[in-house]
Amino acid sequence: MKSWQGIIHYPLGERGLKPRRSGITMVIDKGLGMRELKDLLEVAGNYLDFLKLGFGTPALYSEEYLKAKIDLCRKYDVKIYPGGTFMEVALLQGRYEAFLTRIKELGFNTIEISDGTITLDHKIRQYCIKRAAGEGLTVLTELGKKDAKVNPDISDLLKQADHDLAAGAWKVIMEARESGKGIGIYDMNGEILEEKLEDFIMGIGDLTSIIWEAPLKNQQVEMITRFGSDVNLGNIQPNELMSLEALRTGLRGDTLRLVLRQQEAAIVGK
Amino acid sequence: MKSWQGIIHYPLGERGLKPRRSGITMVIDKGLGMRELKDLLEVAGNYLDFLKLGFGTPALYSEEYLKAKIDLCRKYDVKIYPGGTFMEVALLQGRYEAFLTRIKELGFNTIEISDGTITLDHKIRQYCIKRAAGEGLTVLTELGKKDAKVNPDISDLLKQADHDLAAGAWKVIMEARESGKGIGIYDMNGEILEEKLEDFIMGIGDLTSIIWEAPLKNQQVEMITRFGSDVNLGNIQPNELMSLEALRTGLRGDTLRLVLRQQEAAIVGK
Amino acid sequence: MKSWQGIIHYPLGERGLKPRRSGITMVIDKGLGMRELKDLLEVAGNYLDFLKLGFGTPALYSEEYLKAKIDLCRKYDVKIYPGGTFMEVALLQGRYEAFLTRIKELGFNTIEISDGTITLDHKIRQYCIKRAAGEGLTVLTELGKKDAKVNPDISDLLKQADHDLAAGAWKVIMEARESGKGIGIYDMNGEILEEKLEDFIMGIGDLTSIIWEAPLKNQQVEMITRFGSDVNLGNIQPNELMSLEALRTGLRGDTLRLVLRQQEAAIVGK
Numbered sequence: 001m002k003s004w005q006g007i008i009h010y011p012l013g014e015r016g017l018k019p020r021r022s023g024i025t026m027v028i029d030k031g032l033g034m035r036e037l038k039d040l041l042e043v044a045g046n047y048l049d050f051l052k053l054g055f056g057t058p059a060l061y062s063e064e065y066l067k068a069k070i071d072l073c074r075k076y077d078v079k080i081y082p083g084g085t086f087m088e089v090a091l092l093q094g095r096y097e098a099f100l101t102r103i104k105e106l107g108f109n110t111i112e113i114s115d116g117t118i119t120l121d122h123k124i125r126q127y128c129i130k131r132a133a134g135e136g137l138t139v140l141t142e143l144g145k146k147d148a149k150v151n152p153d154i155s156d157l158l159k160q161a162d163h164d165l166a167a168g169a170w171k172v173i174m175e176a177r178e179s180g181k182g183i184g185i186y187d188m189n190g191e192i193l194e195e196k197l198e199d200f201i202m203g204i205g206d207l208t209s210i211i212w213e214a215p216l217k218n219q220q221v222e223m224i225t226r227f228g229s230d231v232n233l234g235n236i237q238p239n240e241l242m243s244l245e246a247l248r249t250g251l252r253g254d255t256l257r258l259v260l261r262q263q264e265a266a267i268v269g270k
Numbered sequence: 271m272k273s274w275q276g277i278i279h280y281p282l283g284e285r286g287l288k289p290r291r292s293g294i295t296m297v298i299d300k301g302l303g304m305r306e307l308k309d310l311l312e313v314a315g316n317y318l319d320f321l322k323l324g325f326g327t328p329a330l331y332s333e334e335y336l337k338a339k340i341d342l343c344r345k346y347d348v349k350i351y352p353g354g355t356f357m358e359v360a361l362l363q364g365r366y367e368a369f370l371t372r373i374k375e376l377g378f379n380t381i382e383i384s385d386g387t388i389t390l391d392h393k394i395r396q397y398c399i400k401r402a403a404g405e406g407l408t409v410l411t412e413l414g415k416k417d418a419k420v421n422p423d424i425s426d427l428l429k430q431a432d433h434d435l436a437a438g439a440w441k442v443i444m445e446a447r448e449s450g451k452g453i454g455i456y457d458m459n460g461e462i463l464e465e466k467l468e469d470f471i472m473g474i475g476d477l478t479s480i481i482w483e484a485p486l487k488n489q490q491v492e493m494i495t496r497f498g499s500d501v502n503l504g505n506i507q508p509n510e511l512m513s514l515e516a517l518r519t520g521l522r523g524d525t526l527r528l529v530l531r532q533q534e535a536a537i538v539g540k
Numbered sequence: 541m542k543s544w545q546g547i548i549h550y551p552l553g554e555r556g557l558k559p560r561r562s563g564i565t566m567v568i569d570k571g572l573g574m575r576e577l578k579d580l581l582e583v584a585g586n587y588l589d590f591l592k593l594g595f596g597t598p599a600l601y602s603e604e605y606l607k608a609k610i611d612l613c614r615k616y617d618v619k620i621y622p623g624g625t626f627m628e629v630a631l632l633q634g635r636y637e638a639f640l641t642r643i644k645e646l647g648f649n650t651i652e653i654s655d656g657t658i659t660l661d662h663k664i665r666q667y668c669i670k671r672a673a674g675e676g677l678t679v680l681t682e683l684g685k686k687d688a689k690v691n692p693d694i695s696d697l698l699k700q701a702d703h704d705l706a707a708g709a710w711k712v713i714m715e716a717r718e719s720g721k722g723i724g725i726y727d728m729n730g731e732i733l734e735e736k737l738e739d740f741i742m743g744i745g746d747l748t749s750i751i752w753e754a755p756l757k758n759q760q761v762e763m764i765t766r767f768g769s770d771v772n773l774g775n776i777q778p779n780e781l782m783s784l785e786a787l788r789t790g791l792r793g794d795t796l797r798l799v800l801r802q803q804e805a806a807i808v809g810k
Contacts, residue, residue, distance in 0.1 A: 039303020
């Protein structure tokens with residue numbers, strides 16, 4: 001039972017239950033042990049949709065340990081998947097088929113397909129998505145490059161998003177790395193590049209098809225302010241998951257403020 | 271037994287034992303699980319006076335889990351309380367009485383009263399403090415606004431501190447948020463605004479009545495350097511609690527240096 | 541068994557096994573509890589060579605708890621030692637002999653000798669190293685000062701490194717503090733001071749005798765890019781240990797990129 005039911009209601013409203021189609025939170029796991037993962041799931045499993053094992057860290061666990069992590073996530077209905085870079089390594093080494101097989105053997109139910117570091121031909125990308133979706137995996141794809149010097153056109157990203165979704169991707173992730181700085185829609189200080197974001201929004205059909213990587217608090221606040229509590233957010237640090245849920249529900253100053261503004265606006269008849 | 275007793279003494283002296291009136295440390299808990307909390311309390315329970323469940327996170331736990339956290343803290347004589355924003359939400363929703371009742375049912379023994387986000391009439395603030403103190407709760411109040419654009423006068427903050435203490439607040443917290451930047455006595459880089467701090471110090475009767483939020487290491491070092499080991503500090507991250515205790519006792523370079531300077535000064539007869 | 545053996549190989553090659561002479565990782569422990577430490581060792585014990593109990597934190601544990609941490613590390617063949625500042629306090633209080641005795645009683649097998657905060661006469665430094673080595677302890681020494689205003693000459697640091705190694709130090713640590721900013725070879729933003737690093741490299745005989753403190757990700761990437769996967773790195777945060785191992789093995793974008801560049805260079809016949 002919720003601890004404050006009947007006493008306080010969430011200023012920005014109740015959140016939907018899992019499995020969600022929007023309001024999704026993806027956390028990046030950089031090497032959580034079983035005790036930390038249990039803590040995270042017990043405390044905040046209801047607020048967690050996807051756990052990404054960052055970078056190629058899946059290869060650094062023993063098989064036994066990795067399976068235990070995957071099993072635990074599945075028990076809490078949290079989808080767990082290897083970071084896109086790991087898939088890129090498999091592709092680079094000509095082992096995509098073996099990679100898919102191994103993912104399923106280990107118990108992963110989700111895959112991320114990206115070309116953040118490698119160069120990926122359009123047709124191969126399409127093939128990878130279709131192939132993974134055909135295996136029954138939930139497919140997430142990622143838009144953008146990890147190198148701050150490479151700066152793809154928004155129009156190219158929009159085209160790619162459309163193609164990915166058409167090929168079977170469930171959602172498309174907007175790259176921001178772990179740092180949230182100098183990549184995609186964020187400048188070197190992690191502030192939003194207004195024009196880029198506007199262009200992207202204008203071009204995208206369904207906003208709920210995008211998961212925005214937003215590792216920094218100011219980014220999370222901005223996204224919730226613009227798009228509401230149920231914006232999809234990713235690359236959240238494990239120890240920030242509850243803080244983000246407080247932001248989403250209006251239980252933190254930065255978003256509680258939104259409610260106050262609405263009330264004031266209502267009073268003056270705006 | 272202490273692990274180095276009889277071999278090394280703390281350069282800045284022994285610290286007082288709990289319950290303390292000064293030298294207080296308040297840690298911000300953004301969603302610790304039971305295992306993490308046990309670790310924290312076992313390792314550093316003696317150095318921890320208050321645990322604040324940050325923002326409105328208390329509402330995000332199940333009743334069972336929240337009670338378990340509260341009970342564990344009480345076992346270690348750590349006072350635990352919901353963040354001020356949560357109390358502001360209750361007030362905003364006209365549920366202050368129900369909030370007080372629920373706090374006590376759950377086992378909290380401390381409350382924070384603030385107006386970091388909402389606007390709070392002086393009389394209501396006084397009422398809230400007296401009401402909570404009357405229920406036997408330890409009352410902490412907070413000075414200042416969470417919005418960096420709002421910049422209260424030091425003289426107003428001083429007046430409020432006096433009123434809060436007179437109404438029954440045990441200590442008054444100087445707001446700095448989790449980031450420690452651009453709020454209260456800190457500039458956008460987290461450096462101390464000298465003039466503001468001086469003005470505040472000049473006006474305050476009893477320095478031990480203030481808990482300074484000091485989330486950044488440079489702020490902790492500055493405060494210990496100015497006011498000594500037993501300055502009250504808050505918004506410490508859980509994984510920084512032992513580092514702070516090392517600073518307080520002179521067991522870290524930044525404050526060990528203070529002892530060396532005193533010795534040099536003694537030698538040259540200053 | 542490794543979880544992806546036979547499917548994916550590490551882009552930058554396999555890593556050597558412990559005990560290693562190069563490719564060493566030293567993590568800074570600022571107060572880990574037993575559960576967190578177990579998590580760290582179970583997940584990444586193979587990737588961890590040294591655990592430093594930062595600053596004077598060893599003095600802040602109970603004897604029982606400290607011994608339990610030491611025993612656990614030894615079980616995983618992780619060398620554990622008190623931070624250099626703690627040794628400096630012992631020296632300052634004229635208790636170096638008692639300090640050595642206590643270290644051994646508690647089960648530490650490694651010591652760090654430094655003068656980051658105190659002033660240490662050359663002969664005493666030599667004595668301390670020889671004395672500790674004579675007791676069978678693995679000796680690490682540290683070069684540099686913790687005060688950003690003090691800026692030792694590279695030529696002096698090089699001389700000291702030579703003397704330390706000659707006296708029995710196993711490795712020499714290049715100071716960067718926990719922040720990695722404004723100290724040693726890093727500027728105030730944590731970027732490498734090219735000229736300083738070059739001068740140091742030119743003067744040092746055996747690069748594997750140095751452990752570079754590199755707490756920031758960009759520093760880790762730079763060091764691996766310059767010196768290869770098996771560069772010795774220190775002051776890694778516990779929750780960054782797996783990320784660093786991903787960097788070392790080419791399983792993260794920043795270093796996977798190195799492999800791609802080599803391949804491109806091979807194609808164009810450079």
